[in-house]
Each structure stands twice: as structure tokens, then as C-alpha cells.
Amino acid sequence: MNQISSKFEPLPDWVAEQVVSWRRHLHQHPELSFQEHNTAAYVEQLLQQWEGLEISRPTATSVVAILRGAEPGPTVALRADMDALPIHEENSFDFVSTAPGVMHACGHDGHTAMLLAVAKILSEQREHLRGEIRFIFQHAEELPPGGAIELVNAGVVDDVDWVFGVHLASLLPVGQIGIRAGEMMASPDNFTIVVKGYGGHAAYPHRSIDVIAIGAQLVSHLQHIVSRLTDPLDRLVVSVTQFTAGSSHNVIPDSAVLKGTVRSFKSSVRKEVPELIKRMAEGVAAVYGATVDVQFIYGYEPVVNDEWLTSLVKEAAIELVGEEAVIATPPAMGGEDFSAYQQRVPGTFVNIGAGNEEAGIVYPHHHPKFTFDEDGLLNGVRLFLRVTEKLLSEQQG
Numbered sequence: 001m002n003q004i005s006s007k008f009e010p011l012p013d014w015v016a017e018q019v020v021s022w023r024r025h026l027h028q029h030p031e032l033s034f035q036e037h038n039t040a041a042y043v044e045q046l047l048q049q050w051e052g053l054e055i056s057r058p059t060a061t062s063v064v065a066i067l068r069g070a071e072p073g074p075t076v077a078l079r080a081d082m083d084a085l086p087i088h089e090e091n092s093f094d095f096v097s098t099a100p101g102v103m104h105a106c107g108h109d110g111h112t113a114m115l116l117a118v119a120k121i122l123s124e125q126r127e128h129l130r131g132e133i134r135f136i137f138q139h140a141e142e143l144p145p146g147g148a149i150e151l152v153n154a155g156v157v158d159d160v161d162w163v164f165g166v167h168l169a170s171l172l173p174v175g176q177i178g179i180r181a182g183e184m185m186a187s188p189d190n191f192t193i194v195v196k197g198y199g200g201h202a203a204y205p206h207r208s209i210d211v212i213a214i215g216a217q218l219v220s221h222l223q224h225i226v227s228r229l230t231d232p233l234d235r236l237v238v239s240v241t242q243f244t245a246g247s248s249h250n251v252i253p254d255s256a257v258l259k260g261t262v263r264s265f266k267s268s269v270r271k272e273v274p275e276l277i278k279r280m281a282e283g284v285a286a287v288y289g290a291t292v293d294v295q296f297i298y299g300y301e302p303v304v305n306d307e308w309l310t311s312l313v314k315e316a317a318i319e320l321v322g323e324e325a326v327i328a329t330p331p332a333m334g335g336e337d338f339s340a341y342q343q344r345v346p347g348t349f350v351n352i353g354a355g356n357e358e359a360g361i362v363y364p365h366h367h368p369k370f371t372f373d374e375d376g377l378l379n380g381v382r383l384f385l386r387v388t389e390k391l392l393s394e395q396q397g
């Protein structure tokens with residue numbers, strides 16, 4: 001439907017069937033973060049069959065392939081993540097997970113399958129390419145500190161000009177592509193607060209220091225960090241997600257543990273919030289004579305998409321699916337360790353629509369019934385190829 005002059009359009013005939021079969025194999029054999037041994041071996045063994053790829057294993061469960069074109073030019077890194085989640089699958093199609101309690105519930109099986117197809121197609125075209133392409137099959141996106149930072153530290157994006165990644169999105173209709181320049185995904189940081197009081201008989205609360213009563217106040221006080229202590233124009237979430245204390249009806253326990261997450265975009269906010277949590281916790285505890293121990297664990301950096309690269313990707317997306325199918329993705333408070341690459345190299349991350357209400361594909365990511373419309377895989381492959389083609393024709397590098 002669109003006028004597009006690309007050596008990759010239309011896709012070779014084998015792609016549609018092959019990408020689905022790779023995806024289904026991966027879906028049946030999910031592995032948790034940092035444990036993707038069989039997945040990495042499967043990817044490596046496929047890459048070895050294709051000409052011109054220099055394959056390495058920067059960590060135990062990741063695979064990187066380098067493809068050099070016939071002429072010098074820029075270096076482009078393409079990234080797919082490969083890990084699954086500790087979720088027991090509740091789907092009933094014939095390629096469900098064969099590993100009890102482990103499931104590809106975020107679409108990373110699809111990401112890996114798409115990048116495999118892209119690597120094969122580009123390897124077949126290597127004599128007509130300039131520059132260098134690095135295919136990053138990354139482990140452990142789901143579990144901080146994440147696989148991306150390990151690969152960055154291993155030098156995987158050294159001398160790379162741009163990095164590009166995609167995520168299949170089950171809540172975005174198949175056919176659409178979601179793009180955003182600037183802040184796209186937040187920093188997912190975590191905290192743990194241990195409240196220490198003085199246990200005792202529940203009938204005589206005045207003789208104890210009741211950590212449950214104090215913890216409960218703290219849960220609501222922490223919300224004032226968002227509503228009263230930080231700028232309302234800065235996006236910020238503080239959620240207590242776990243509150244553990246006590247073991248019976250009539251005993252006031254000694255200590256309580258509160259755990260939670262902080263989501264933010266700005267580094268100034270990110271620096272300020274741990275101090276505010278500590279001050280709040282110490283202050284509330286002090287009123288009742290309790291003490292607190294506050295731990296803050298920094299997660300991934302926020303995903304902030306490079307303006308120029310994002311506009312190039314948007315152009316490519318419009319060529320492929322048409323202007324009306326390219327959607328402005330709103331920023332989200334979820335996290336993604338793609339940001340680790342962006343700390344080094346201009347990068348952009350986009351959503352590939354893979355939802356389909358009519359087909360019942362409506363479950364969110366990380367749901368036991370999550371799946372995606374496999375037609376979305378082809379748009380992902382096409383976008384990877386078109387973006388690469390455009391970037392390799394740039395003068396940088």
C-alpha cells in the first residue's frame with residue numbers, strides 16, 4: 001500500500017512461517033533471568049548456520065553476533081531480550097510452556113525470534129551492506145541488575161553509533177507501532193523499611209511499641225512524598241507492595257517489614273526520594289519511640305529515547321504501516337534495562353502492536369494468560385530491517 005523502496009520489502013517468503021516456529025519453540029522452553037542456557041545455545045546454533053556472523057558469548061547466557069558489510073559505514077546495534085518469568089502459564093494453545101512455573105509472559109520469545117529473522121535476512125544481504133550490525137541477544141531483562149549492564153560492561157556497544165530495540169505490546173492493536181521521543185519508561189527503584197519496636201501482649205498495647213500501627217501510618221505518610229514533597233510536574237510513584245509483621249491474634253510483634261517500589265524519570269527526583277523516605281520513616285517511628293532501618297536499591301535508569309533516532313524510526317514506521325497506524329506512546333512507569341545501552345549510545349525503544357481483541361488477545365504483560373498476535377512479529381522484523389537500512393545509509397561512523 002505504501003511506496004517504499006527498500007531492498008527488504010517485501011520480506012522473503014520463508015520469514016512468516018519460520019519466525020513463528022522459532023517463537024513457539026522458545027515459548028515452549030522458557031528460562032528464567034540469568035538461567036537462559038538452552039535459549040542462548042539455541043540462538044547460537046541457529047546463528048552459526050548463517051554466513052558472515054561473528055558470534056560471541058559475552059556472558060554465560062547471552063549471545064552477540066556481528067555482521068560486517070562489504071564497505072565501511074556506521075555501526076548499528078539491534079537488541080532482543082530472551083528471558084522468561086516465574087509465572088505458571090494458563091494458556092491452552094498447543095505450544096504452552098513445558099517448564100512448570102516458568103513462562104514467556106512478556107513476549108521476549110517473540111523478540112528473540114524477530115531478531116533471529118533479521119540476522120538471517122541481513123546475513124544473506126551482507127555483500128550489499130555497508131557498516132556493521134551487532135545483534136544483541138540479551139539475557140535477564142526482568143531481574144535487576146539486568147543483563148544489559150553486563151553486556152555494556154563487556155563492551156558490546158563500544159563504538160556503536162546507535163542502538164535500537166522493540167517490545168511487542170499486547171495492549172496495542174496488531175498493525176500499530178507506538179513511538180515516543182524523550183522519556184518513555186521510568187526508573188524502577190526499590191526500598192525496604194524495617195520498623196523495630198517492642199513486642200508484647202495485645203491486651204496491653206501501651207506497654208509495647210506497636211510496629212503494625214506505626215507501619216500502617218508510614219504506608220499513608222509515604223504517599224505525601226508524591227503529593228506534598230515533590231513537584232507535581234515530575235512523574236513519581238511510591239508504592240508499598242509488601243507489609244509483613246506478626247504471627248497471631250494476641251501478640252504485638254517486635255518488628256515489621258515494608259517493601260515497595262519508586263518509579264521516577266528525573267535523576268534529581270531519583271536522588272531526593274530515598275532521603276525523603278528515610279526522613280519520613282525515621283520521623284514517624286520517632287514519634288512512637290521506634291527505630292527504622294531503611295535500604296534503597298537502585299534499579300534501571302529511565303528509558304529516554306534519542307530525538308533524532310526516534311524521528312528516523314518514526315519515518316520508517318510510517319513507510320511500513322502508514323501514518324494512522326503510528327501511535328504516540330505515552331510515557332509509562334514500568335522499567336526496562338534497555339536504558340543501560342542508552343547511557344552509552346543514542347538509542348530508541350518502540351512498541352510493536354501485537355494485541356487482538358477479536359482473537360481474545362487482551363491480557364496484559366506478566367499475566368498467566370498473556371500472549372500476542374504473531375502477525376505483530378512481521379512488523380517487528382520489517383521495522384528492524386528498515387531502521388537498519390536507513391541508519392547504514394547515514395554518514396556517521
Ligand code: NI
Pocket residue numbers: 106107108141167
Ligand atoms: Ni518485557
